[in-house]
Amino acid sequence: MFDYLRDPQEIYAKSFATIEAEANLARFSDAERPVAIRIIHACGMVDMADQIAFGGDVVNAATAALSRGKPILCDAEMVRHGIISRLLPNQNPVLCTLNDGNTHDLAARMETTRSAAAVEAWANHIEGAIIAIGNAPTALYHLLEAIHDGRLNKPAAIVGMPVGFVGAAESKDALIEHANGIPFVTLRGRFGGSAVTAATINALARLAR
Amino acid sequence: MFDYLRDPQEIYAKSFATIEAEANLARFSDAERPVAIRIIHACGMVDMADQIAFGGDVVNAATAALSRGKPILCDAEMVRHGIISRLLPNQNPVLCTLNDGNTHDLAARMETTRSAAAVEAWANHIEGAIIAIGNAPTALYHLLEAIHDGRLNKPAAIVGMPVGFVGAAESKDALIEHANGIPFVTLRGRFGGSAVTAATINALARLAR
Numbered sequence: 532m533f534d535y536l537r538d539p540q541e542i543y544a545k546s547f548a549t550i551e552a553e554a555n556l557a558r559f560s561d562a563e564r565p566v567a568i569r570i571i572h573a574c575g576m577v578d579m580a581d582q583i584a585f586g587g588d589v590v591n592a593a594t595a596a597l598s599r600g601k602p603i604l605c606d607a608e609m610v611r612h613g614i615i616s617r618l619l620p621n622q623n624p625v626l627c628t629l630n631d632g633n634t635h636d637l638a639a640r641m642e643t644t645r646s647a648a649a650v651e652a653w654a655n656h657i658e659g660a661i662i663a664i665g666n667a668p669t670a671l672y673h674l675l676e677a678i679h680d681g682r683l684n685k686p687a688a689i690v691g692m693p694v695g696f697v698g699a700a701e702s703k704d705a706l707i708e709h710a711n712g713i714p715f716v717t718l719r720g721r722f723g724g725s726a727v728t729a730a731t732i733n734a735l736a737r738l739a740r
Numbered sequence: 741m742f743d744y745l746r747d748p749q750e751i752y753a754k755s756f757a758t759i760e761a762e763a764n765l766a767r768f769s770d771a772e773r774p775v776a777i778r779i780i781h782a783c784g785m786v787d788m789a790d791q792i793a794f795g796g797d798v799v800n801a802a803t804a805a806l807s808r809g810k811p812i813l814c815d816a817e818m819v820r821h822g823i824i825s826r827l828l829p830n831q832n833p834v835l836c837t838l839n840d841g842n843t844h845d846l847a848a849r850m851e852t853t854r855s856a857a858a859v860e861a862w863a864n865h866i867e868g869a870i871i872a873i874g875n876a877p878t879a880l881y882h883l884l885e886a887i888h889d890g891r892l893n894k895p896a897a898i899v900g901m902p903v904g905f906v907g908a909a910e911s912k913d914a915l916i917e918h919a920n921g922i923p924f925v926t927l928r929g930r931f932g933g934s935a936v937t938a939a940t941i942n943a944l945a946r947l948a949r
Contacts, residue, residue, distance in 0.1 A: 532885045533914055535907050536850040537878060542906045549905040575903045575930035609934065612821040643746040669746060674907040676741045694784045694935070697751045698744045705742055721784035725818065726903075726933045 545715040546572055554580040560589040566716065566734045573730035579718065584707055587714030589688050593661050593738035596687035602626055603732060604653050604686070606646050606693075607666035613729025614663070623661075628652035647673035650683075658684035661735070664691045665728025668698030675702075675709055689715040690731045692723035699723060743897040755781055763789040769887075775925065775943045782939035788927065793916055796923030797833035798897050805896035811835055812941060813862050813895070815902075816875035822938025823872070827945040832870075837861035856882035856903050867893035870944070873900045874937025877907030884911075884918055898924040899940045901932035908932060909949050 536542050550556075550568050550653040554577040559567050563585050571579055597603075600621035618646040619625075628634065628649040638648035646667030653660075664671045671691045677683040691706045693699045703717045716731060719724075745751050759765075759777050763786040768776050772794050780788055808810075809830035814820040820836040828834075837843065837858040845856035855876030862869075873880045880900045886892040900915045902908045912926045925940060926932075 532888055532918075533881050533911075535878065535881050535910065537856065539853050542853070542878075546905040572904070574933065575905060575908060609818055609822045609938070613818045613934070644748050644751070645753040647746065667746065671749075672742050672744050672847065679741055695781070696784060699784060702742075709741075724783065724933070724935045725822070726935060729818070 550577060553577040556580060559585075562588075562738075564659075565738065566590060566731060568732035569730045570718070570727050573726045574722070574724075576722075579722065579727075582719040582722070584703075584712050584715075584717050584719055586707060586710070586716070589716050590735065590738060593688035593690075593716040593735045596659055596661050597621065597623055597739040598734055599659070599688060601660045602656050603661045603663055604628075604656060606649065606664040606670040606726055609725035610663050610665040610728050613725055614732050615736070618733055618740070620736060620739040624656075626653075626656060643673065644669040646670040650674050650677060654683055657686050658704035660686045661732065662686045662689040662691070663728050663732050664689070664693055665723060665725040666693055668693040668695060668702035671702040671706060672698065675705055675711070678711055678713070679709070685711070685713055687714070690715055690728055690735075691715055691717045692728045692731070694721065694723035696721060757784035759786060762786040765789060766874075768794075771797075771904055771947075774947065775799060775865060775940060778939045779927070779936050783931070783933075785931075788931065788936075791931070793912075793924075793926050793928055795916060795919050795925070796921070798923035798925050798949060799944065801923040802897035802899075803943045805868055805870050806830065806832055806945055806948040808868070810869045810896060811865050812870045812872055813837075815858065815873045815879040818933055818934035819870050819872050819874040819937050819941040822934055822943070823941050827942055827949070829945060829948040833865075835862075835865060840856060852882065853878040855879040856893045859883050859886060863892055866895050869895045870941065871895045871898040871900070872941050873898070873902055874932060874934040875902055877902040877911040880911040880915060881907065884914055884920070887920055887922070888918070893924055894920070896923070898922055899944075900926045901937045901939055901940070903930065903932035905930060
């Protein structure tokens with residue numbers, strides 16, 4: 532009835548060829564390039580290439596942490612479920628504390644969102660871990676503050692791509708300005724989300740194998 | 741350290757006020773408007789208002805099906821995990837057959853993707869159900885063909901928002917042209933994804949309660 536590509540390998544090849552042809556990838560290093568391509572692939576927008584910001588040697592830092600079996604800490608269940616476990620190089624735990632029993636009460640006590648309160652529960656896992664924030668600007672802000680205050684140890688790398696109209700662009704600017712030496716990758720502006728965040732982690736996992 | 745909104749209700753209110761101020765919502769009916777707003781909210785892009793296409797009385801069709809307890813059939817685990825179960829009005833099952841045991845073999849036999857083959861497993865659930873396709877163009881194409889051929893019964897409504905560079909825009913055009921009387925909502929162009937798809941289902945679920 533319809534004439535369309537059905538072969539998965541052909542679909543991937545044509546997708547990546549389109550991205551190479553249309554996206555402005557020239558400014559990325561060889562290490563960053565496959566990550567940028569996967570971000571663009573996940574959202575279907577070649578213009579997003581211009582919004583990607585890498586900080587420090589995030590690809591090496593994240594792949595080394597993944598190879599060592601460090602956990603991936605997610606702000607949302609959709610991020611967690613977008614991470615493809617068979618790609619992870621060392622049975623890395625993928626954790627999301629958003630729906631932990633005490634997050635709701637902690638958020639009320641701290642007068643913040645559940646997403647921000649959930650970051651507090653990362654304390655025992657965060658040192659050298661990989662952060663994957665794909666939903667809540669308040670989670671990214673809270674993370675940066677908790678690291679700055681010394682309440683949380685430093686992760687190996689931050690994938691910070693919250694989305695929305697209130698604080699998303701601003702929290703990502705804050706990451707770029709106040710990463711405190713932690714390597715990161717982000718998307719400037721309002722767009723972000725669980726799909727691009729999970730795609731970034733999956734791209735890093737492929738590079739770590 | 742940073743000055744940002746922390747109150748969830750204030751964040752929602754300011755987000756929706758921004759969407760009302762910046763997005764072109766004039767062409768939507770009263771029924772469609774809250775769905776359009778949630779789609780824009782999920783992706784952080786007010787321009788996406790111009791890409792939304794509603795077909796038939798999709799809000800009434802989908803909310804009636806949800807109220808009757810009909811299942812929601814998803815093409816991807818990320819879509820399934822983005823649907824907020826406490827919003828569903830009648831303990832609606834949320835199903836994803838992508839990782840069923842025989843999907844891989846069926847895809848090989850049918851010479852198509854796993855996502856398309858997974859649609860075949862919807863046969864016993866699809867009549868009057870709500871479809872949520874947020875990833876694979878081939879799943880949407882396959883669905884339209886299987887309904888056209890009479891191999892699958894008609895669902896109550898199709899949320900069809902696959903994403904990508906190969907077939908995404910084209911499969912959504914096919915939905916608009918060949919919906920076969922089934923009410924639908926889609927996003928023209930390459931952009932789509934699990935977040936906007938789940939947000940659409942969640943918006944419909946809120947209206948059904």
